[in-house]
Amino acid sequence: MKFIRAVFSLVFLLFVTSGVHAALPEFTNLVKQASPAVVNISTVQQRQTRTQGMPQFQLPDGQEIPEIFRHFFRIPPGSGNDTPRRKVPRSLGSGFIISEDGYILTNHHVVAEADKVIVRLNDRRELEAEVIGSDKRSDVALLKIKATDLPVVKVGDSDKAEVGEWVLAIGSPFGFDYSVTAGIISATDRSLANETYVPFIQTDVAINPGNSGGPLFNLEGEVIGINSQIYTRSGGFMGLSFAIPMNVAIEVADQLKKSGSVSRGWLGVIIQEVSRDLAESFGLEKPEGALVAKVLPGSPAEDAGLKEGDIIYSFNGQSINRSGDLPHQVGRIPPETDAEVGVVRGGNKQSVTVTIGLLPAPGEELKTAKSSESSSTNRLNIQISELDDQLRERWNVSSGVVVRKVEEGAGADSGLMIGDVITMLNGEDIGSIKKFAKVVSALPDTKAVPMRIVRRGSPMFIPLKLK
Incomplete structure (x- = not known):
């Protein structure tokens, strides 16, 4: 009986281990086929700087620092106390060839402000590259080298990437050329702070400085992303890496190749996430969509009739589950194209047709607008005043x-702070203290209602419940 059990255990162990082995991917052929099209990128940026000598020595004009001090402090011959020199910072990154005639994709931050870009090929040739165009918003740059019959990568469809599938990266972390790391896709359509126009692919592939701009391959040997960022508290890899989807990168590269710049769609709204409390205050069953906190003056959104307090739940047929989904969708729509925007307004769903505009340069989206003083207390237990011209201009x-004082009560419980500007309450625009008092007096006692405020220039909605 013991013998039979032992045999059974051995057979089971062999079955399990062989199954695990069969489930693991084989990367060797992929690396052999793909690595010739991966390149190392180095940049040179020359800056005029001044080297600080020894300020305690005040030498007469024309006199040199004595050699003994020069040797001790490693001051070059011919240097005085403060001598102009050329500083030559260098950076390293990766890239990959997408056409046989020398077009290369990499990250914007790899080549930003570079005076010279050097591409080292797999056969160890080094060629100077021309920057055809570079887009900061997507962190994509297109380079061109003078060469022909180059090996190229296979470009895949990043929209088909699925969470859990194996992926592989090739790059030059810390200058170690053609290093290969592997992992799985951890998430797709990931939004990052200050990176609103890229739905990143999140992976657990080990990415470090020098990997930037390198390709992310699927098991078919197709590039589905450009390795761009990591999340780290140490400066090194911590298990969270982010790649620009290849479909986004190719769209950007095509525009860079044609015009050297990128044009994006613009809706003209400032949005925020819909929390559970806000969803309740707007009468939604669950928190989803993008809440319009501000409609910018003169924007396509204003022209189409979108309103502050609208919750955008779809854009051109694509569901908007989180607020971060909206910029991805809008940015990829060509300007002057009509788009259908699904909104929840007053608890009812409706569709609004918007003619998408051209995204302005950073800082040019906001316009200035224009209002006097008095004070009051109310059911929120706050003190308010009329909006003056200075605040109108300062916070747009x-x-x-304006909230001047917050005491214990419903206002404080909702998160109101001194200096907040209340612009809308329960769907009603607030243009004066009189209007505010009227709206507050009609508020229900137990139901949460949405309140729009502008805090230090940033519009947002917060839920208000009187009891």
Whole structure:
């Protein structure tokens, strides 16, 4: 009986281990086929700087620092106390060839402000590259080298990437050329702070400085992303890496190749996430969509009739589950194209047709607008005043009332702070203290209602419940 059990255990162990072995991917052929099209990128940026000598020595004009001091402090001959020199910072990154005639994709931050870009090929040739175009918003740059019959990567469809599938990266972390690391896709359509126009592919592939701009391959040997960022507290890899989807990168590269710049769609709204409390205050069954906190003056959104307090739940037929989904969708729409925007307004769903505009340069989206003083207390247990012209201009607010004092009560419980400008309450625009008092007096006692405020220039909605 013991013998039979032992045999059974051995057979089971062999079955399990062989199954695990069969499940693991084989990367060797992929690396052999793909690595010739991966390149190392180095940049040179020359800056005029001044080297600081020894300020305690005040030498007469024309006199040199004595050699003994020069040797001790490693000051080059011919240097005085403060001598101009050329500083030559260098950076390293990766890239990959997408055409036989020498077009190469990499990250914007790899080549930004470079005076010279050097590409080292798999056969160890070094060629100077021309920067055809570079887009900061997507962190994609297109380079060109003078060469022909180059090996190229296979470009895959990043929209088909699935969480859990194996992926592989080739790059030059810390200058170690053609290093290969592997892992799985951890998430797709990931939004990052200050990176609103890229739905990143998140992986657990080990990425470090020098990997930037390198390709992310699927098991078919197709590039589905450009390795771009890591999340780290140490400066090194911590298990979270982010790649620019290849479909986004190719769209950007095509525009860079044609015009040297990228044009994106623009809706003209400032949005925020819909929390559970806000969803309740707007009468939604669950928190989803993008809440319009501000409609920018003169924007496509204003022209189409979108309103502050609208919750955008779809864009051109694509569901908007989180607020970060919206910029990805809008940015990829060509300007002057009509798009259908699904919104929840007053608890009812409706569709709005918007003619998408051209995204302005950073800082040019906001316009200035224009309002006097008085004070009051109310059911929120706050003190307010009329909006003056100074605050109108400073926070770009056209109307509202300013919170001057917050005492214990419903206002404090909702998160109101001194200096907040209340512009809308329960769907009603607030243009004066009189209007505010009227709206507050009609608020229900137990139901949460949405309140729009502008805090230090940033519009947002917060839920308000009186009891």
